[in-house]
Amino acid sequence: MTQQLAVAAQAAQPAVRLLKNLRIPSAVPGHDLSGDLYLPDAGARACPAVVMVSSPRKDAFGGIGTRRYCRNLAEHGYAALFVDCFGTGRSAGAPRPMLDPAEVDDAVGVIDWTSQQWWCDGTVGIWGESHGASIALAVAARQPAALKAAGAIMGFTDIERDLVHPAGVRGGIAMFGHLALYDLVNSLLPPLREAEDPEALTVWRDRVEHYEPWFVDAWRLAPGDPVWHDRRVDPSRITVPLFVVAGWRDIGCAAMVSAYEQARGPKALVAGPWLHGYPDASPDEPVAVTEMLRAWWDRWLAGGDGGDGTAAALERPTVFVQGSSPGWVQCDSWPSVPSRTDTYAAHETGTLTPVRSARSSHWSSRTVEHECDPTVGAASGLTKHLVQSLGHPLDQHDDDMRSLAFTTDPLDEPLTVLGRVEVHLVLAASTSASRCVVKLADVDGDGRSVMVTSGLTKLDASAPNGSAARVCVRLDPTAYTVAAGHRLRLVLTNADFPRLWPADRRERLDVVAAGADTPAAQVAAVTRLVIPVPDPGSITRIARPLPPQRHGGRRRRPLPRNxxxxxxxxxxxxxxxxxxxxxxxxxxxxxxxxxxxxxxxxxxxxxxxxxxxxxxxxxxxxxxxxxxxxxxxxxxxxxxxxxxxxxxxxxxxxxxxxxxxxxxxxxxxxxxxxxxxxxxxxxxxxxxx
Incomplete structure (x- = not known):
């Protein structure tokens, strides 16, 4: 009986035709791109097309990770095209740096080419994850005529800021580790599917001959080099309907949320507690965002509503609130309109003092001195790296004690952070630090400190005219509830190793804080934390948007332990x-x-x-x-x-x-x-x- 049910279920599944290795013109004459096309097996009928252009190869891990989503699209009436980037897989040429203008030219050309094929009805969408998401955003910003909608899952919009030189500071193992290794093994791997095809081997040998690693390109270009400007995406130019997926613990979180905020067409935001990768396969709070994205295609490419109202529901931003009482909510808007703003002043005693009224609160000011410790950073987790299976924040109490930390008294009631926290630094003239890493932490009753969100700013070598310098740092967006009885902690340092390369000398981070004696200075003259608190009436608790969908496929061989x-x-x-x-x-x-x-x-x-x-x-x-x-x-x-x-x-x-x-x-x-x-x-x- 079990075997009969399995056969019947298999027979009931819609058939899919796979056309391998389609040749698609690139921006370089004589160098074609290669794409796999998944078609609904329902005769020669034109249908909407959904395109992905990405560097993870379709004959390697790109195919392993993505083919189930492409097949699912074809089963629901779409032509799904997965294209190897120029210089990867079966596409000709040598790899280009990420978001190189020619790479975007290629992807725009793929959209135009797709719209003219017999299997496409002229309506095209583009999507992707990671590098593919960056390309999707860049193409949408170019506004090709045939493109009608876009989807981006955990991508980047500025390769320098997001990966290589965060805030103009030399980065660590994100580019000069994870991505460098990925590029090397992905680009140099010989062809797998056409392993003995002379043409495929010729393409691979030519690639090897002209290959230059992403590492070399990133090392060569200094912060602020004009080349970086050419590799940026301007999300404000996106006018087609845009579906954005962000992970609160992902390296591209700020870039993706900003892309949603700046896009000028219909848009949807889903943000969860994820590290880097497909949320469908996340070990933490998995959600079938690719099914939600298909509902987006149904609405904007096929003229439907997703069948179950999913697409219409996406008009309200859907986010996961971390911390105490975790769960999913929908917001009236993003960024949400705060019902109030809570301000805390850093005090020379190491406390954060609530400021009830900025107009009436006065303190004397004191300089709090701190010699930075370059070993700080790793306890924050792998939240700014490119790993999916592990890396959520650890207890960073030890790092806090090696930094400049200011902590509140236990909170009388829960505090929800929804959006971007600001920290207004007032730096003493004696500060020599070249950068400041800012963290907001949740400290429980046992002293365990968990990072809520963080930010980074580059500092000038010295304050102007020997006076205090004032710098506003906007931390990465987040959704997090700090429980009643817990404490907030503001952590300041110059180090985030190994996410950032350490400064090459010992540095001081001296800030101006409130003093304990007679009132003398306004609150604006001291370092402070500003938290926008959302209106509870603008937030609706919901169940998990969609459970993860399993599209088959499994690993049959054990792997070494991470x-x-x-x-x-x-x-x-x-x-x-x-x-x-x-x-x-x-x-x-x-x-x-x-x-x-x-x-x-x-x-x-x-x-x-x-x-x-x-x-x-x-x-x-x-x-x-x-x-x-x-x-x-x-x-x-x-x-x-x-x-x-x-x-x-x-x-x-x-x-x-x-x-x-x-x-x-x-x-x-x-x-x-x-x-x-x-x-x-x-x-x-x-x-x-």
């Missing part, structure tokens, strides 16, 4: 960070690979006595074995210090070295690169600027 380790040497005043993550899956879709596995290992070390000696070392490995026993291995290694970096990559086919490359760089922000072919041993030195 590990995340933090260590502190109290004698040497140093800190170490280590992360090992593993991914794997069976591809299917005609790829003759038994199992594809990827492993990343990243370690980072910094000492308080000599922050300039900080190091990051990372290793990536991608392996697969075909059903004919052909074994492919791609290895990548990064060795990074304050002034130097070495990137090494090797490709082994059945144990033989097929590709070996090494790039050596000195002094970030310069274009001196020495490239070595490890098989020949010859060097090619890049241009010096």
């Amino acid at each position: 590990r995340w380790r933090l260590a502190r040497d109290f004698c040497g005043e140093s800190a170490s960070f280590a992360l090992d993550v593993h991914y794997g899956g069976e591809h299917g879709s005609g790829v003759p690979a038994r199992f594809l596995q990827r492993s990343f290992s990243i370690t980072a070390d910094v000492s308080r006595a000599n922050p300039a000696a900080a190091t990051v070392r990372a290793a990536g490995l991608e392996t697969t074995e075909s059903d004919r026993g052909r074994r492919l291995v791609v290895r990548a290694d990064l060795d990074i210090s304050t002034d130097e970096a070495t990137v090494t990559a090797e490709v082994l086919i059945d144990g033989e070295l097929a590709v070996g490359r090494r790039w050596r760089m000195t002094q970030p922000g310069t274009s001196t690169v020495v490239a070595t072919d490890l098989r020949r041993g010859d060097d090619e030195q890049g241009e010096q600027t």
Whole structure:
């Protein structure tokens, strides 16, 4: 009976036709892109098309992670096209940096090309996750005529600000770790689906010959270089209906929420407690956002309402409130209109004092001195990195005590933060810090401190004319309720290691706070925390929007255990960070690979006595074995210090070295690169600027 039910269920599923490796013109003559097309198997009938252009390859992890969503779209009457970016997978050329203008040109061309195909009725949408989401936003901002709607899941709009140089400060292991390893193993992996096709091998060999890692590009370009401006998306130019998914703990959270706020057409926002990746597959509060996105297509591409009213319900921003009494709510607007604004002044005693009336509250001002500790940061979790399976904030109490911290008394009632918190810094003239990391923490009755949200600002070397400098820092958007009896904590430091590269010298962060004696200064003259408190009547509690949807597929081979380790040497005043993550899956879709596995290992070390000696070392490995026993291995290694970096990559086919490359760089922000072919041993030195 069970077997009969399974056969009947399989027969009831809508059939899908898969057309592999369609050739699509790119912006470079003679270099085609490659796309897989999923079609409803209902005859030669034109239908709305939904496009994804992305770097995760359709013959590798991109296909493993995305094909179920493409099939689901086809089962519901859409033509779903998944296209390899220029220089990745089966598409010709060498990879470009993310959001390079030519990359966006390609994607705009894909939209136009799609609208003219026999299987498309002329109506096209674009969507994507991570890199694909960034491309979707960039294309929507270009306003191609055939594009009628867009969806973006946890992407970026400014590669410099979001990944490489946050707030103009040298970044850490997001770009110079996770993304660098991803780019190396993803770009250099030989073809899997057409493993013995001479044309596919020619495309791959040409790519290897001209390949330059994202790492080299990011290292070469200094903060503020005009090239970064060319790689930014202007969300205010988006006028088509836009569906945005943000993760409160994702590195692109602020970028995605800002994109929603700035877009000028119909729009929807879903924000949850997620790290980076598809919320459908998240281990924390999984939600079928791809099903919600399909309802968006139903409304704006097919002229329906999603069948169950889902699309109409998305007109109200849907967010997950973290902290005490967690759960989903819908808001009347985003950002919500606050019913009041709570202000707290930093006090020289280390407390945060409520300011009942900014006009009537006066204190004397005092300078609170602090020598920054470069080992601070890792206890905040991996909330600004690119890992999905682990990394939510830890107890950061130890980091708080190594920072400049100001804490309230226990709250009399719960406090909900919904939107962006502001911190108004008043910096003493003695401050020498080059940046300030600002965190808002929730401190429970046992002293456990959990980060609510954070922000970052670059500081001038000195205050003007030796006077106090005033800086407003807007923290990342969030939704969080601090329980009654808990305390708020404002944490100030110059370090967030390994998210940020540490300053190369010892620095001071001295702030002006309220004093305890006779009134003398207005509240605006001291450092303070400002929290917009939403109107309870503007928020409606709801059930989980949609439970996760399972579209088949499973991992049949066990993987090594993920590990995340933090260590502190109290004698040497140093800190170490280590992360090992593993991914794997069976591809299917005609790829003759038994199992594809990827492993990343990243370690980072910094000492308080000599922050300039900080190091990051990372290793990536991608392996697969075909059903004919052909074994492919791609290895990548990064060795990074304050002034130097070495990137090494090797490709082994059945144990033989097929590709070996090494790039050596000195002094970030310069274009001196020495490239070595490890098989020949010859060097090619890049241009010096």
